[in-house]
Amino acid sequence: MKWEPLIENLTAGKIIPVIGNDLIRVKDKNGTLIPLYRHITRELTRTLKIQYTGQSIAELALAYPNENVIQTAESIFKKMSAESFNLELLEKLTRIRDFNFFISTTHDGLLAKALRTSRNLEPHKVEVIDYSLQNKPKPAHKKGNEPQVTVFNVLGSFENVDEAACDDEKMLEHFFSLSNKNHPNRNLADYFMKQMEQIKGKILLFIGCDFPDWFMRFIIRIITNNRYSDLRSSDYIVWDKVDKATDVYKFLTRYKKNIYTPEDCTQGNVQRFIDELYERWIEAYENFPIRYEGTVFLSYNIPDLELARQLKKLLLAEGIRSVWFDKDDLGAGKHKDLIKEEITKCKVFIPLLSNHSLSAADNSYVKEVEWASIEGRIKYNEQNEGRSFQLIPIVVDNTDRKDNRIPKFMRDFTMWDFQKNREHIIEGVRKELTPLKTHYSQDE
Numbered sequence: 001m002k003w004e005p006l007i008e009n010l011t012a013g014k015i016i017p018v019i020g021n022d023l024i025r026v027k028d029k030n031g032t033l034i035p036l037y038r039h040i041t042r043e044l045t046r047t048l049k050i051q052y053t054g055q056s057i058a059e060l061a062l063a064y065p066n067e068n069v070i071q072t073a074e075s076i077f078k079k080m081s082a083e084s085f086n087l088e089l090l091e092k093l094t095r096i097r098d099f100n101f102f103i104s105t106t107h108d109g110l111l112a113k114a115l116r117t118s119r120n121l122e123p124h125k126v127e128v129i130d131y132s133l134q135n136k137p138k139p140a141h142k143k144g145n146e147p148q149v150t151v152f153n154v155l156g157s158f159e160n161v162d163e164a165a166c167d168d169e170k171m172l173e174h175f176f177s178l179s180n181k182n183h184p185n186r187n188l189a190d191y192f193m194k195q196m197e198q199i200k201g202k203i204l205l206f207i208g209c210d211f212p213d214w215f216m217r218f219i220i221r222i223i224t225n226n227r228y229s230d231l232r233s234s235d236y237i238v239w240d241k242v243d244k245a246t247d248v249y250k251f252l253t254r255y256k257k258n259i260y261t262p263e264d265c266t267q268g269n270v271q272r273f274i275d276e277l278y279e280r281w282i283e284a285y286e287n288f289p290i291r292y293e294g295t296v297f298l299s300y301n302i303p304d305l306e307l308a309r310q311l312k313k314l315l316l317a318e319g320i321r322s323v324w325f326d327k328d329d330l331g332a333g334k335h336k337d338l339i340k341e342e343i344t345k346c347k348v349f350i351p352l353l354s355n356h357s358l359s360a361a362d363n364s365y366v367k368e369v370e371w372a373s374i375e376g377r378i379k380y381n382e383q384n385e386g387r388s389f390q391l392i393p394i395v396v397d398n399t400d401r402k403d404n405r406i407p408k409f410m411r412d413f414t415m416w417d418f419q420k421n422r423e424h425i426i427e428g429v430r431k432e433l434t435p436l437k438t439h440y441s442q443d444e
Contacts (some may be wrong), residue, residue, distance in 0.1 A: 006019045006236060006258070007284050010277075011100050015203045015236075018103040018223065022208025022240050022270045023093065024110050025086040026228075029438050033086055035210070036077075036108065044069060061167035070166045074158045077108060089271060090114035093207070095317060105209050107164045112151045120423040121148060125134050130157040133177060152179075154223075168305055171215070204235040208270045213248040220257075228255040236260065238273045246285050282313050291319025292433035294347035299370040303359035305419065307396045310354060311425075320433065326340045336369050343373040344361065348390050348432050350425075351410065352418075354397045358405040383423045390432040394418045394425060 009015050013017060024036040031270065037057065044060050045052040061069040065420060079159075090111060093099070095118045104111045115121060127147035131154050155174055156163045156164040165171045204224055211219065221228065237252060238260040252259060260273045296315060301309040312323045324342050343349065351357070359365055381388060393415045395401060401415045418427050 001259075003280055005239075006277075007280050009203055010096070010281060013098055013100075015099070015205050016101050016103065016426045017093070017099055017220075018038055018105065018204055018206045018209060019090075019093075020207060020209030020239065021106045022210055023089045023274075024106065024108065025089070026080070026084050026257040027086070036085070037106075037210075038397075040073050040076050044073060045310050047072055057166045058168050058171065068325075070164065073166060074107075074164070077158055085110060085372055087114045087117070089274050093274050094118040094313075096278060096318060097280050097317070098281070102151045103150070104151055105211075105219070106154055107153070107156060107158045107166065109153070109157055109159065115149055115151065117423060119149070120427045121375075125149070126151065126277060129153065130159060131174060132156055133173065148164075156229050168215075175219060178222055181428070188311065192374055206235065206237045206239070207273070208239055210239055216248050217251060220252075234258050238270055240269045272433075279313075282317050285319070291436055292430060293322075293436055294433035295322040295342065295345055296320060296348045296350065296429060296433075297343055297346040297351050297370075299366060299374075300325065300352040301354065301360055301366055302352050303356040304352050304396055311350070311352075311394070311418070314422060314426060315429065320429065339369055340373045343370065344377060346389060348429050349374045350394055350429075353393055353395045353399055353406060353410070355399055355413070356397075358399065358403065371407060378409055390428070392416065392425065392428050 006015075014438070019036045022035055025033040026036050028034050028039065028042075038054075041055055041057055042052050042058060045055065048064060048069075049061070055056070055063075057073050058067065060067075071439045087110060091114045094102075094111070094115045097119070102115075105325050109128070112126050116123065124145060125148045127150040129150065129152045131152065155166075155171060158164055165174045204220075206220065209216065209219065214307045219230075220235065220237075234256045249259060252353075260269065275355060298308050298311060308325065312325050315323050324346065351371065362366060362368070378391070391410065391413045393406075393410045393413055394417075395415055396418045401408075401411075406415075414426075418425070
């Protein structure tokens, strides 16, 4: 698959992701991450007292029509604790801010949750459309209260279990109603199609949509609203079982669909794709306008280099281009004076606190130069009754925030956990910088 046209279309806002259930994972009893819906069907087979052979909810509903399979699946899902879910893949995908309209083929509502978390959005900023053949369209948004991103749950939601399309018959009916203008229950479908007028000329990116061969073809046909034989911008398809679905693979490639197939195409294909997509998207941003003015200085000990790089990438993705990162920015022959100069100019100073940095000798480079320089700036500000920058200490391992090795001047500021509070960290940085008006800004 060629990445250049994909990234070019992505940054131009021409791609709409269609999300499937392979992106939501939970830990099984052995601690292995497995897709959420595989877990649910395993629990269903235990309830039905039958052998689990990889059945889907739809297959179980067809085979056991008198067992309330759909209601039981919904009950299993709602009893799961929030800690059960691993939304890492969803959150990484939703951090790609060029996606502002998502089509979901799952019933769990976790895509909207991931969006609110990864982009630090208030609930009303994420519009959720739970498709139902009975519901009426939502009222128009009040001015100033428009959402920033929309999630269309095309197969309904467990929030309304009677209308969730979990079996084959309901799944067919949901998609049929989208394509049939004379369908008696057009209500929400009309609303959706008005929203989706922009799909003409757009490219669809199907990720982790694990459906049977025939249904996969049908979904792509209905959502794209184009014959396979019609020449158009080619859609992209990524799913974990591509190596096993030989028939649908041959069919889709015949009609020039782009299928992501790494050489070792085994379980985990979706994860590899999202990881690479995210990395390439961030790299592409080097050519985009800066959205925030002001320098961020990252201070870290060498063993924490990769974590510092991760943080820099998160900041770059927000349009914060001036991130001073000495591994990249300090060329040969540079010296301490340049470091001190950058620290005196930065709007945000972020020390990465870990056992590595705290255990270093007091005359280490980080402590002697970087931490000493920022402490001096803090004292200067206190004497002059002003504050021209913000200090945001971040703990990147299991170091206790009350650890007495942490300098007192840092403990006077709020300390964040890098693994748990990334969006709060990003938001804290953004608040300290000056937003610039650009054609790309999504905050306008």
